[in-house]
Amino acid sequence: MQIGGWDALWTNANIATMDLAAGEDGVPYGALNDAAIAVHDGAIAWIGSMTELTEPFHRLAAEVHDIPGRWITPGLIDCHTHIVYGGNRAAEFEMRLEGATYEEIARAGGGIRSTVTATREASEEDLFRSAASRVRHLLAEGVTTLEIKSGYGLDTKTEIAMLRTARRIGRELPVTVRTSFLGAHALPSEFDGREDAYIEFVCDESLPAAVSEGLVDAVDGFCEGIAFSPQQMARVFDKARELEVPVKLHAEQLSDLKGAVMAASYDAMSADHLEYLEEDGVRAMAASGTVAVLLPGAFYFLREAKLPPLDLLRQFGVPIAVATDCNPGSSPVTSILMTLNMACTLFRMTPEEALAGITCNAAKALGLTDRGVLRIGARADFAIWNIERPGELSYRIGFNPLEHVAIAGKVSNP
Ligand code: DI6
Ligand code: FE
Numbered sequence: 001m002q003i004g005g006w007d008a009l010w011t012n013a014n015i016a017t018m019d020l021a022a023g024e025d026g027v028p029y030g031a032l033n034d035a036a037i038a039v040h041d042g043a044i045a046w047i048g049s050m051t052e053l054t055e056p057f058h059r060l061a062a063e064v065h066d067i068p069g070r071w072i073t074p075g076l077i078d079c080h081t082h083i084v085y086g087g088n089r090a091a092e093f094e095m096r097l098e099g100a101t102y103e104e105i106a107r108a109g110g111g112i113r114s115t116v117t118a119t120r121e122a123s124e125e126d127l128f129r130s131a132a133s134r135v136r137h138l139l140a141e142g143v144t145t146l147e148i149k150s151g152y153g154l155d156t157k158t159e160i161a162m163l164r165t166a167r168r169i170g171r172e173l174p175v176t177v178r179t180s181f182l183g184a185h186a187l188p189s190e191f192d193g194r195e196d197a198y199i200e201f202v203c204d205e206s207l208p209a210a211v212s213e214g215l216v217d218a219v220d221g222f223c224e225g226i227a228f229s230p231q232q233m234a235r236v237f238d239k240a241r242e243l244e245v246p247v248k249l250h251a252e253q254l255s256d257l258k259g260a261v262m263a264a265s266y267d268a269m270s271a272d273h274l275e276y277l278e279e280d281g282v283r284a285m286a287a288s289g290t291v292a293v294l295l296p297g298a299f300y301f302l303r304e305a306k307l308p309p310l311d312l313l314r315q316f317g318v319p320i321a322v323a324t325d326c327n328p329g330s331s332p333v334t335s336i337l338m339t340l341n342m343a344c345t346l347f348r349m350t351p352e353e354a355l356a357g358i359t360c361n362a363a364k365a366l367g368l369t370d371r372g373v374l375r376i377g378a379r380a381d382f383a384i385w386n387i388e389r390p391g392e393l394s395y396r397i398g399f400n401p402l403e404h405v406a407i408a409g410k411v412s413n414p
Contacts, residue, residue: 003046003052003053003060004059004060004061005040005060006038006039006040006045006046006060006061006062007039007040007041007061007062007063007409008038008039008061008062008063008064008065008406008409008411009036009037009038009039009057009060009061009063009064009065010036010037010038010065010066010067010072010384010406011036011050011053011057011064011065011066011067012034012036012050012066012067012068012069013035013036013037013067013068013069013070013071013072013384014031014032014033014034014035014069014070014071014072015031015032015035015037015047015071015072015374016029016030016031016071016072016073016074016355016374016390017029017030017031017032017047017074017373017374017375018030018073018074018355018356018359018360018372018373018374019360019373019374019375020356020360028352028390029352029355029390030373030374031390032047032048032049034049034050034051035047035048035049035050036048036049036050036053037072037374037382038060038061039380039406039409040409041409042379042380042408042409042410043377043378043379043380043408043409044374044375044376044377044378044379044380045376046376047374047375047376063411065384065411067384067403069388070384070385070386070387070403071384071385071387071389071390072374072382072383072384072385073142073355073359073374073382073383073385073390073393074359074360074371074372074373074374074381074382074383075142075143075144075145075371075381075382075383075405075406075407076141076142076143076144076145076336076358076359076362076383077143077144077145077146077358077359077362077363077366077368077371077372078138078143078145078146078147078323078324078326078336078358078362079145079147079270079293079321079323079358079362079363079365079366080147080149080270080272080293080295080321080323080324080325080365081146081147081148081149081323081324081325081326081327082148082149082151082152082182082325082326082327082328083131083134083135083138083146083148083326083327083334084127084131084148084150084152084162084165084166084169085115085118085119085127085130085131085152085162085327085328086115086118086119086120086121086122086126086127086130086152087114087115087117087118087119087122087328088328088332089111089114089115089328089329089332092105092110092111092114092329093332095110096302102254102302102329102330103225103226103254106186106226107226109189111186111226111329112151112152112185112186112329113186113188113189115152115328115329116152116153116154116158116186116188118152119152119153119158119162120153120155120158124161124164124165127161127162127165128165128168128169131148131165131166131169132169132172132173134326134334135169135173135175136173137334137335138175138324138326138334138335138336139173139174139175139405140400140402141335141336141337141400141402142336142383142385142402142405143175143336144174144175144176144371144381144382144383144405144407145175145176145177145178145362145363145366145368145371145381146169146170146175146176146177146178147177147178147179147180147323147366148166148169148177148178148179148180149179149180149181149182149185149220150162150163150166150179150180150181150182150183150185150210151182151183151185151186151220151222152185154183154185154186154188154206155188155190155206156205156206156209156210159181159183159206159210160209160210160213160215163179163181163210163213163215163216164213164215166179167179167215174405174407174412175407176381178217178218178366178368179215179216179217179218180216180217180218180219180220180248181206181207181210181211181215181216181218181219181220181245182220182221182222183202183206183207183210183221183236184199184202184220184221184222184227184228184232184233184236185221185222185227186222186226186227187227195228195232196232199228199232199235199236200235202236202239203235203236203238203239207219207236207239207240207243208239208243211243211245216245217245217246217366218245218246218247218248218269218366218367219236219237219239219240219245219246219247219248220247220248220249220250221233221236221237221247221249221250222250223249223250223251223257223259223262223263224250224253224254224255224257224259225254225255225257226254227250229257230257230258230259230261230262233249233259233262233263234262234266237262237263237266240266241266246267246268246269246367247263247266247267247268247269248263248268248269248270248271248272248293248365249262249263249268249270249271249272250272250273251263251271251272251273251274251277251281252271252273252274252275252276252277252281253273253274253275253276253298254275254276255276256276256277256278256281258280258281259271259281260274260277260281260282260284260285260290261280261281261284263290264281264284264285264287264288264290265284265288267288267289267290268288268290269290269291269364269365269366269367270290270291270292270293270321270365271285271290271291271292271293272292272293272294272295272323272325273293273294273295273298273308274292274293274294274308274309275299275304275306275307275308276306277292277308277309277312278309279309279312282309282312282313282315282316282318283316285316285318286316286317286318290318291318291319291320291321291361291364291365292308292313292318292319292320292321293321293322293323293362293365294308294320294321294322294323294343294347294349294357295322295323295324295325295331296322296339296342296343296346296347297324297325297326297330297331297333297338297339297342298325298330298331299342299346299347300331300342300346301330301331301332301333302330307346307347308347310347310348310349319361319364319365320349320353320356320357320361321357321358321361321362321364321365322339322340322343322349322354322357322358322361322362323339323357323358323362323365324336324339336358337393337394337396337399337400338397338398339358340354340355340357340358340393340394341394341395341396341397343357343394344394351390351391351393351394351395352390352391354394355390355393355394359372359373360372360373379408380406380407380408380409381405381406381407381408382405382406383402383404383405383406384402384403384404384405384406385401385402385403386401386402386403387401
């Protein structure tokens with residue numbers, strides 16, 4: 001590998017490459033100490049020990065960033081958010097504190113439906129502005145790739161407006177956005193009592209319209225007693241397959257409907273939430289390579305007591321990702337670092353597993369093979385932290401040690 005001729009070089013760093021396959025012989029975080037990373041044309045051109053470089057470093061790269069003792073991680077990836085929406089649900093939070101459950105509120109016509117009303121009423125400009133302010137919080141904590149779902153429009157026009165807003169965030173803010181169509185999130189009131197007719201509408205109208213505008217990277221759904229059955233979701237997934245769009249599913253969040261088994265049979269990229277997942281679901285996900293996306297923010301905010309089956313997921317080798325699930329009803333969370341802390345304290349994940357959950361495994365959950373791991377040829381998205389060990393990222397609460405990020409090799413100071 002040629003040394004030099006690079007656009008930029010970061011020196012004297014510790015690097016958590018998260019190349020864990022390479023670290024099977026026991027290097028936690030795939031870490032390199034006293035190391036450097038070089039970037040050319042937006043990709044990682046070289047990564048290795050400082051001892052392999054000869055001074056003066058400015059002969060090697062147009063830009064040199066000396067960052068003694070700092071840690072570099074892959075740019076963080078939040079692979080599950082509903083960050084575009086109108087209004088908020090603080091009043092519902094207060095109702096829940098007085099004893100109402102999330103499901104009771106949903107069945108009484110509140111919950112997701114109330115956000116649907118507010119989202120339909122919002123202008124596209126309002127949707128953009130409110131979402132962008134939340135996204136900036138994530139970027140300030142090192143997020144460089146973000147998944148955003150629709151699902152609060154439910155009619156074609158508003159679903160498309162949400163997806164367009166998500167794409168605009170990717171154009172106007174320093175972040176890669178992947179979009180998921182979540183038309184099958186809840187039954188809109190105009191379809192009351194006609195669930196199958198709504199599923200037909202999703203398959204024949206709203207989903208094909210969003211796909212034909214080029215706005216859909218994946219198709220998602222909410223498989224739950226208060227939403228749609230595995231059979232109904234399978235109809236949506238059949239349509240997704242016909243349109244050649246990959247699928248993922250909100251499954252086993254509040255009960256075990258065997259949604260993950262069904263999703264795995266469609267080679268879903270991920271199944272998400274999973275508190276009520278049982279061994280059959282874990283086995284099916286392992287066989288299909290479906291990533292388990294755990295959402296500790298929703299677990300915390302809904303005061304869920306049932307833990308996702310971490311030991312089974314580990315035992316069967318299912319890759320585990322972690323995400324904020326940022327949404328107004330079950331996880332009004334815009335802190336990926338707080339989410340890391342919750343993954344460790346609530347789910348007993350190790351800090352290394354939690355960091356893998358928002359880097360290499362989050363990339364897998366989105367089907368992205370060019371990021372999430374720092375290795376030669378990968379996209380040069382990374383974050384520079386003023387910490388002494390990677391575990392500090394999940395240890396502190398409400399403190400942000402980010403110094404700067406590189407996005408495709410360019411320094412960005414969120
Ligand atoms: N599960 C969730 O936790 C979010 N969506 C879903 O399918 C919550 C959405 C909301 O309550 O607004
Ligand atoms: Fe969600």
